[in-house]
Amino acid sequence: MLLKEIKDIFHKELGDIYPKEEVDSFFYACIEHYLKLERFILAIQPNLVLTKEEEQPLFEALSELKLETPLQYILGTAHFMDMELQVNENVLIPRPETEELVQWILEDSQVKKQFKLDAERSRSVISTPLNDRSLRILDIGTGSGCIAIALAKNLPSAQVYALDVSEKALEVAQKNAESNKVDVIFLKHDILAPEFELGFGLDFDIIVSNPPYVRELEKEKIKKNVKDFEPSTALFVSDEDPLLFYKAIMDFSKKHLKENGRLYFEINQYLGKETEALFKAHNFSEIELRKDIFGNDRMLKAIKK
Numbered sequence: 001m002l003l004k005e006i007k008d009i010f011h012k013e014l015g016d017i018y019p020k021e022e023v024d025s026f027f028y029a030c031i032e033h034y035l036k037l038e039r040f041i042l043a044i045q046p047n048l049v050l051t052k053e054e055e056q057p058l059f060e061a062l063s064e065l066k067l068e069t070p071l072q073y074i075l076g077t078a079h080f081m082d083m084e085l086q087v088n089e090n091v092l093i094p095r096p097e098t099e100e101l102v103q104w105i106l107e108d109s110q111v112k113k114q115f116k117l118d119a120e121r122s123r124s125v126i127s128t129p130l131n132d133r134s135l136r137i138l139d140i141g142t143g144s145g146c147i148a149i150a151l152a153k154n155l156p157s158a159q160v161y162a163l164d165v166s167e168k169a170l171e172v173a174q175k176n177a178e179s180n181k182v183d184v185i186f187l188k189h190d191i192l193a194p195e196f197e198l199g200f201g202l203d204f205d206i207i208v209s210n211p212p213y214v215r216e217l218e219k220e221k222i223k224k225n226v227k228d229f230e231p232s233t234a235l236f237v238s239d240e241d242p243l244l245f246y247k248a249i250m251d252f253s254k255k256h257l258k259e260n261g262r263l264y265f266e267i268n269q270y271l272g273k274e275t276e277a278l279f280k281a282h283n284f285s286e287i288e289l290r291k292d293i294f295g296n297d298r299m300l301k302a303i304k305k
Contacts, residue, residue: 001050001055003037003041003045003048003049004042004046004048006058011023014026017065017066026071030058034058035050068225069225073087081146083149085145085149085180086172086176089229090172091234092231092235093144094144097299098266099150101208101265102146102151105206105262106154108301135159135205136159136203136204137155137161137204137207138162138204138207139160139208141164141209141210141212141234142170143169144169144172144173145172146176147162148161148162149176149184151208152182152183163187163198166231167188169231169234196252204257205257206261206264207252207253207257209249212233212235213246215237215239215242216236217239243275246265246275249265250279250282250284253304254282259305263301263302264300264301265299265300267289267297267300269297272289283305284302284304284305286302287302
């Protein structure tokens with residue numbers, strides 16, 4: 001069969017489910033992944049013929065896409081901050097909003113590195129660690145490891161720890177750290193466990209988390225390919241206590257975040273003010289809400305005093 005005929009079949013079979021541009025992106029992602037063909041191949045070879053063996057994975061992917069299975073799960077990979085990560089049904093698919101959260105941390109770290117250089121020139125004494133050589137970072141609810149691995153890659157001298165309650169998620173995260181050639185210390189823990197402790201006496205300069213934050217009442221707004229396929233325990237919280245994870249992480253940070261240490265969160269866009277108020281009420285300072293690329297309240301930073 002001609003490759004262009006398969007492209008037409010993708011549009012015919014998926015056109016009622018997805019926008020045309022998205023079907024195009026699915027098709028080109030599949031031929032790149034399975035056949036190592038660039039997206040401009042049809043312009044160069046409009047009559048390219050595929051063997052039955054070459055066709056098979058494309059039609060298998062098409063069948064999954066008709067069920068609205070996320071493309072990243074079909075291909076087994078997702079891209080995050082110029083990295084390729086393995087993903088499966090045990091971990092959330094990394095999203096652009098989470099890239100923004102990581103960029104915020106990196107921007108702040110670069111500012112602090114410059115501040116240290118300026119202070120050294122003026123012979124000032126700074127008591128808090130201000131560069132990646134002395135940073136100790138903890139990612140809570142690491143999932144695929146995307147946040148921890150991106151931080152380890154961009155702050156190569158930092159000590160990066162990451163925890164998750166899911167053994168299967170940690171297996172994925174460990175593979176991703178290895179494939180991206182970074183050192184991250186992965187730990188299996190439940191942040192909601194009573195009197196949660198890591199079991200060793202380390203304090204952190206940065207604690208970051210993208211915890212579950214979607215309320216049950218918001219489920220109807222969530223796309224089928226998210227709510228039916230991605231792990232619900234990593235997505236949803238009860239309507240009665242939607243800030244449950246933020247409270248637990250805040251309590252942990254009171255004991256294990258250094259003075260002037262920073263908390264970074266991805267948050268529910270509808271609960272920005274409530275999340276901000278939570279940290280204000282517990283004596284965190286310089287609390288800042290940021291919007292994502294879509295204009296929604298999506299990130300929060302707080303500093304421990």
